[in-house]
Amino acid sequence: MDPDRALVEAAAGGDRDAFDELVRRHQAAMITLARVLTGGRGDPEDLAQEVFVRAWRSLRTFRGDSAFRTWLHRVAINVVRTSHAKQGRLRRLFHDEPPPDPPSGEEPLDAALARRQAIDRALAALPDDLRVAVTLRDLQGLDYKEIAAALDVPVGTVESRIFRARQKLKPLLAGLLGEG
Amino acid sequence: MQDEDQRLVARVLASRPPDAVRADFVARVNARIDATEGAGWFALADFRTWTLRLAPIAGALVLVGLLWTPASPTTESPATASPAQPSQAQAFTPASASDWQRDVTANALLEAAFDRMGDSGAR
Numbered sequence: 102m103d104p105d106r107a108l109v110e111a112a113a114g115g116d117r118d119a120f121d122e123l124v125r126r127h128q129a130a131m132i133t134l135a136r137v138l139t140g141g142r143g144d145p146e147d148l149a150q151e152v153f154v155r156a157w158r159s160l161r162t163f164r165g166d167s168a169f170r171t172w173l174h175r176v177a178i179n180v181v182r183t184s185h186a187k188q189g190r191l192r193r194l195f196h197d198e199p200p201p202d203p204p205s206g207e208e209p210l211d212a213a214l215a216r217r218q219a220i221d222r223a224l225a226a227l228p229d230d231l232r233v234a235v236t237l238r239d240l241q242g243l244d245y246k247e248i249a250a251a252l253d254v255p256v257g258t259v260e261s262r263i264f265r266a267r268q269k270l271k272p273l274l275a276g277l278l279g280e281g
Numbered sequence: 282m283q284d285e286d287q288r289l290v291a292r293v294l295a296s297r298p299p300d301a302v303r304a305d306f307v308a309r310v311n312a313r314i315d316a317t318e319g320a321g322w323f324a325l326a327d328f329r330t331w332t333l334r335l336a337p338i339a340g341a342l343v344l345v346g347l348l349w350t351p352a353s354p355t356t357e358s359p360a361t362a363s364p365a366q367p368s369q370a371q372a373f374t375p376a377s378a379s380d381w382q383r384d385v386t387a388n389a390l391l392e393a394a395f396d397r398m399g400d401s402g403a404r
Contacts, residue, residue: 213298239294
């Protein structure tokens with residue numbers, strides 16, 4: 102049973118308060134997803150807002166075949182990919198500028214921020230398809246079936262991508278693995 | 282061992298501290314929705330939107346107009362007309378008709394040519 106179902110039905114009927122509640126429930130997850138998927142490029146909060154704007158516009162077409170959360174992730178992945186493609190075209194047009202350097206470890210950071218940045222850096226080193234799959238599983242908490250639905254690929258492909266992503270991440274996260 | 286590694290990595294990833302969310306995030310989303318919905322209705326009345334959207338169609342029509350010229354005998358210039366064909370102003374004679382018959386024999390053709398030369402000499 103989709104915990105968002107009642108709110109989705111109300112929002113699809115035009116209830117903005119119900120939609121606000123859906124935004125509040127999923128805003129943090131969407132910002133995290135946008136930040137990780139863009140790999141430091143772009144503005145994650147701006148992208149997350151765009152995800153909800155698109156969701157509002159397409160809510161009437163949501164048939165409830167999957168959970169709202171799964172559908173929202175699919176919308177988010179499309180928004181990030183569209184933004185990626187646009188930025189790629191702009192970079193080619195105005196000569197490629199390198200992505201912003203992640204902050205070095207020398208800067209004074211609080212522990213939580215340092216940990217988040219270390220994980221984001223490791224994820225940014227993965228190929229796109231592996232990064233998306235492992236992010237949806239280990240950061241966003243989607244199950245394999247939900248990920249398969251969000252990415253429109255077979256469950257076996259999802260399993261393989263997540264397995265390979267974790268293998269590649271192990272040496273990149275060596276500093277954090279001991280801490281658990 | 283491999284399973285253990287997988288679990289370890291998954292645990293580290295799951296421990297990523299969540300991103301901070303601005304207090305006005307919901308308000309910003311609402312403002313964007315209002316802006317796009319408002320723009321949708323106003324766009325219908327905005328002549329700039331219409332002219333921009335119609336530009337490709339107008340361009341295509343201009344292109345078709347430039348490329349397509351109706352083939353009418355009144356507009357055909359003498360320079361473009363086939364020089365091999367007898368002009369319409371020229372009088373029709375059995376001799377000139379025989380020039381365009383495929384099955385005409387060489388002798389008949391010569392005869393017709395001489396006849397025509399004789400006609401023009403007589404005029």
